[in-house]
Structures are given as structure tokens and as C-alpha cells.
Amino acid sequence: MRIVKNIKDLRCVIGEWRQNGQSIAFVPTMGNLHAGHLQLVKTAQLQAHRVVVSIFVNPAQFGPNEDFASYPRTEQQDEDKLTACGADLLFLPDVGEMYPNPLQTKVSVQGLSTLHCGASRPGHFDGVALVVCKLLNMVQPDLLFLGEKDFQQLAVIRTMVADLNIPVTIQGVPTVREADGLAMSSRNGYLTPAERQLAPLLYRALCDARAEALSDTADFPAIIERQSQALRNAGFELDYLRICRRADLLPADKSDTDLVILIAAKLGKTRLIDNIYLSR
Template sequence: MQTVKTIKALRATIRQWRQAGQSIAFVPTMGNLHDGHIKLVETARHQADKVVVSIFVNPTQFGPNEDFASYPRTESQDQDKLIACGADLLFLPTVEEMYPQPLQTQVSVKNLSILHCGASRPGHFDGVAVVVCKLLNMVQPDLLLLGEKDFQQLAVIRRMVTDLNIPVEIQGVPTVRETDGLAMSSRNGYLSESERQVAPLLYRSLLTVRDAILKGPDDYRTIIERQAEVLQRAGFMLDYFQVCRSVDLLPATASDQNLVVLIAAKLGKTRLIDNLYFSRQLADRTEF
């Protein structure tokens, strides 16, 4: 695997691949790689000739009181994992390489970016959109692979790509979970031992909400309120817990068929997000 730290070196390698007629898949990450990231790379390997992975902890998507400074950085271990799973190129830029001058250009997906996580993390998705837009301009891949764990982020990037006519296909890859159902996340390492035992309740509540919706009636508010009480008694501080239409992440109605249940909550000092996408006509009944 080749590792490059400059845009110039990245583009030189991409140019060689293009001249050879090779297709390119791209997996953007912030590092501290886990099996969810590796699944993205492995999926990419089956769908393109070359796989580019970026590791960049992007400061523009962190708020003033968030964990940018303490976000886990494990570059050496990450490189070993990427070599083992067959990545072809790692792009490992510095903040100065990505943002040589203060940004004067915004990329904002207006409506999607102010919902849910956007409501409690103002500007977060603007930061995500601008860095992904920059990375897509640098790599110019045929295929962009993103995890479905952050369903709202996936929706924001899909809309940005559509609105700006960026010539890339986006593939969402299902959330990879621990054996007890907890969605894999770099922030899981912040959990204490006792909190780690409680954390899987988040996903079990999503399953309970899904099953209640499939049985009917369509009283989403009551279904959510019951599970919210369960989570709060277990020590979670809920940010949001909502049954949404998957197409635009607005509150679902009884006539909507394709749904996603979105949740974000703090357990101790750790903020966890998760979701469950399903159709009222056909649902994945996997249990933990």
C-alpha cells in the first residue's frame, strides 16, 4: 500500500491509474479504524480496480466544545489494518494541506443539515459537506463508500452529490455491529466498562420500536415515548429519538412505507448514534 500526504502526490497516482483504465473506489475516514471501516474497504475491493482510503480528522465538523483535540488518532495501527485488508493507497493529509487558507466557501445542504444531529451540532454537516466535496475533487473516484451507521450524514452527502452533479456513485454499506448489537464506532472507546455493558440497549430499543411499528397501530409517539423511558432509566440522556421517512428524514406518517428510526444519546460523556432502516412491507428481523 502506498501512503501519500500531499494532494499533488495523490493526484499523480490517480492519474497513472486513470491512464491505465482502472476504476477507483474511495473510503473517507477519520481514522481509529474498526471492523466497520474495514468492511467498507473490503466492499470497495470487490467493486473497483483500486481502493483509496483517506484518514483526516476534520476540524470543520467539530464544534467548540467537542472532542477534536482528544479524538483518537492511531495512524500506525490504521496503516497496518489497511495493508491487511488490501487498500491500494492511503491519503494522510495534515490540516494545513487540506486547509492552506481560511475557508471562504461554504457547502451547505440546507434542510437536511439542520435536522437531528444538525440541531444539536450547528455547522457539523456543513463541515462534513465541505471536506467530502474537497476529497471528491481530489480523488475523483468512480465509487464512494459510506457507512449507514450515520444515516443522516449519508443522506446529506447523497443530496450534495446530486445537487452539484458530482460524477460519483454512492454506496451505503450496512452498519457493522458488535456481537451484542452495539454499532461499531471510534467513540465506543470512551465508554467505561459499566457503560459498555449498558450501551447495547440503544440498538435493542430500535428493534423494539421497529417491531411495534410493524405490528401497528401507527402511534409512533407513544411507541417512542415508551422506549425513551426505558433508555432514560438505564442512564441515557436522549438528544433525539424519531421515526422518520428515509427519503428526507422528516417525521414519518402512517402512509409512509420506507422508514428509519434515528437516535442519538449520551451515556456518561460519550455521545452515541444509531439507526434502523426498514420497510413496513418487508423488514430485516435480525435480533441480538
């Protein structure tokens, strides 16, 4: 696996591959890689000649009181995992490479970025859209692979790519879970042992809500209230639990058929997100 830390070298390597007629897949990450990230790489390998992975903890998507400084950085372990997985190139820029000058340009997906996590983390999705737009311009891949666990993020990036006519095909990859159902996340490492035992209740609530929502007589507000209260009773600080239309993440009603249930909650100091699909 080749490791490059600047845009010039990145483009040089990719240019060589392009001259040889090879297709490029791209997996952007913030590092601290787990099996979910590696599944993105493995899926990408099946669909492109070359797979580029980036690791960059993006300051633009962290709020002033969030965990940018403490976000886990495990560069050597990540390199070892990607080498073992067979990734072709690791792009490892620092902040100065990504943001060499004070930014005068903003990338913002209006509406969608202010819902759900966007309401709780103002500016977060603007930072995500900005860095992904920059990375896509740097790598210029044919295919972009993103995890479905961050469903709103995936929706924001899909909209940005469509609106800006960026020539890349986006593929969402299903969430990888621990044996007890907890969605894999780099932030799971913040959980204490006791919190880790409770954390799978988040996914259980999603599964229970989906089972109830499939009923012809389902009462969506009642389902949300029942599952929300159960999580609060278990010790979660609930941010939101919502049944939405998958297409636009707006509230669903019983006439809608293609749905996603979104959830975000804090357990101790750790913010957890997850989602589950349902079709009625």
C-alpha cells in the same frame, strides 16, 4: 499500500491508474479504524480496481466544545490494518494540506443539515459536506463508500453530490455491529466498562421500536415515548429518538412505508448514534 500526504502525489498516483483504465473507489475516514471501516474497504474492493482510503480528522465538523483535540488518532495501527486489508493507497493529509488558506467558501445542504444531529451540533454537517466535497475533488473517484450507521451524514452527502452534479456513485454499506448489537464506532472507546455494558440497550430500543411500528395499529408518538423513557431509566441522556421517512428524514406517519428510526444519546461523556430501517 502506497501512502501519500499531499494532493500533488495523490493525483499523480491516481493519474497513473486512470491511464491504465482502472476504476477508483474511495473510502473517507477519520481514522481509529475498526471492523466497520474495513468492511467498507472490502466492499469497495469487489467493485473497483483500486481502493483509496483517506484518514483526516476534520476540524471543520467539530463544534467548540466537542472532542477534536481528544479524538483518537492511531495512525500506525490504521496503516497496518489497511495494509493487511489490501487497500491500494492511503491519503494522509494534515490540516495545512486540506485547509492551506482561510476558507471563503461554504458547502451547506439546507434543511437536511439542520435536522436531528444537525440541531444538536450546529454547523457539523456543513463541515462534513465541505471536507467530503474537497476530498471528492482531490480523489475524483468513480465510487464512494460510506457507512449506513451515520445515516443522516449519508443523506447529506447524497444530496450534495446530486445537487452539485459530482460524477460519483455513492454506495451505503450496512452497519457493522459488535456481538451484543452495539454499532461499531471510534467513539465507543470513550465508554467506561460499566457504560459499555449498557450501550447495547440503544440498539435494543431500536429493535423494539421497529417491532412495535410494524403493527397496523402502531402509535408512533407512544412508541417513541415508551422507548425514550426506558433509555432514560437506564441512564442514557437522550438527544432524540424519531421515526422518519427514509427519503427526506422528516417525521413519518402511518401512511409512509419506507422508514428509518434514528437515535442519538449520551452515555456518560460519550455520544452514540444508531438507526434501523423498516418497511411497512
